[in-house]
Amino acid sequence: MSEPPVLEIRDLRVTFTAQGREIPAVRGVDLTIERGQTLALLGESGSGKSVTAKAIMGLLDRPGTQVRCAAARLGGRDLLAMSEEERRELRGSAMTLVFQDALSALNPVLSIGDQIGELFRVHLGVSRKEARARSIEMLTLVGIPAAAKRVDDYPHQFSGGMRQRILVAMAVALEPDLIIADEPTTALDVTVQAQILELIDRLRRELGTAVLLITHDLGVAAEVSDRVAVMYAGRIVESGEAGELYDLPAHPYTAALLAAIPDLDAPASELRAIPGAPPSPAQVPPGCSFAPRCDRASELCRTTRPPLVPLTAGSGRYAACHHSEEMLDAALA
């Protein structure tokens, strides 16, 4: 029998209640990530991608937030059957989170060594001395020069790129099954972004960790992911192998996004803009959420929501559009 996937999520739903109104931020998301694989969850602001990440980590347990899920497994362990205490144990060891803003994710009054060391001390119960030695090892692994010296420095003494490396070091310290990286490079400059993406990719290859990369950047997703899932208005509208999805998008939203970003190599005079704006999570249109902005929308799209179904073309591709097959046929013709 083959290995179970690292992460398996079925029908995840997250609803926030604010001022008596229910705001469904995530409306039924399925995710599967295999060992050593990187899945990019691509979406614009408000699409529910970060909420999905937080729900998987179990960080949404607070009043006014309802998280429902049909199944959630991490490396074969059932997350839903666990006590809060057991889940807490997994956080930081079996699954870890890399945040966008490294400066606010690190504690400003603790040295870097103390913060990385805490992971080893809490989860593995090692001595202070040993924790320090392993912290230095981790800092070296992520490419911080003179790690033995810098281990006693505080977060503000590092540059933005270095701080992000420290977060990555903390994320991989206990060799987790899954790293969730929530916009890990959005706050960074282009030249530093390339370094961090390469670092995450290298660690994935060396340690065999699965990565869930949350991003809004089509370029970033293309650079490191094996599979891509595109989110729109709280749902996955298309997923598939990265190369196939970019070459032959099967959802008009994916196709429109790809046409709306300028190409460095082929500057055209006019970008094909998508009319309108993404819907607010509080007021998602009936039928297909993208229908009001879609140039293929028909009457059916406005009344009946298309389910995410497997496509005949490609390997393991899914799309939620009434016109997917017709789109692919047109592209291939």
Add this chain to the structure above:
Amino acid sequence: MPPSPDSVPGREPVLRASGLHKTYRGGMLSRGGAVRAVAGVDLELHAGETLGIVGESGCGKSTLARMLVGLERPDQGEVTFRGRPFFARGGVPRDIRRRVQMVFQDPLTSLNPRMTVHDIVAEPLRVHRLARDARAMRERVGELLTLVGLSPDRMNRFPHEFSGGQRQRIGIARALATEPDVIVCDEPVSALDMSVQAQVVNLFAELQRTLGVALVFIAHDLAVVRHVSHRVGVMYLGRLAELGPAGQVYGAPAHPYTMALLSAAPVPKPRLRGRSRIMLAGDPPSPVAPPPGCRFHTRCWKAAPRCAEEEPVLEAVGGHYAACHFAERAS
């Protein structure tokens, strides 16, 4: 005054910056050190063209933008509008202010939340006395909103009732109100969602076509800048590393920093993964203590001893300009 390296003979630029320097000192964050935000920038902007400025955070591009509209006074050097200096006695003359406008990055914080869209767009009309009476003002505001693709009947609403892309349109309408010759845009699309960015980028292109306004377009997104700009300047730590026609700067970069920047940009093409890329080591140095000589030499793979001592100036390489001792010259 030495001619700017990219001057076109016989054509008077609308905006000219020469030898601009700006240093911020003493603030709480600088820990006693002075931040050399802009350290010697010369450039020219011609009527009806778009000059793109790219660079990473801390390279001084926003400070440059603020000096180009007169919001910030340079410590050294001068900005002139059609040959007239910005900083005369008592500040920037009102008619120059009217002709040089700005669009800001964050459309939510740059629009007063307690003013209606009408009042926001009408404010420059009032300040510069461009409308005869309330009725003419209303009419003009309606015209401006139509111009940027917003419906005039929404002018009595407040900024929070609009989406991000629409708010940026309001900011653009406000900048257009005084019929400027130049609009300086500081990261005008980077706060917008990808699906909305293209709308605003297209709007700028269309406005330039129809109104002939010259744009300075500052952004960190290389592809967006390439898309909108006729000419592009690449900034690194307060100085221009490279300047020239967009096709040449992107197609045949001469400065190692430009090459690295282009090479590092993520490309939305999974098939190109694994291509050889230039990986720069480390982060950009702090502008509090820029390295001596060429500012880029600490991260440059071509650096020689000379680079640490002698600061390169912008020199012609083929059809454009680069500040590097070892600039690639197109053969």
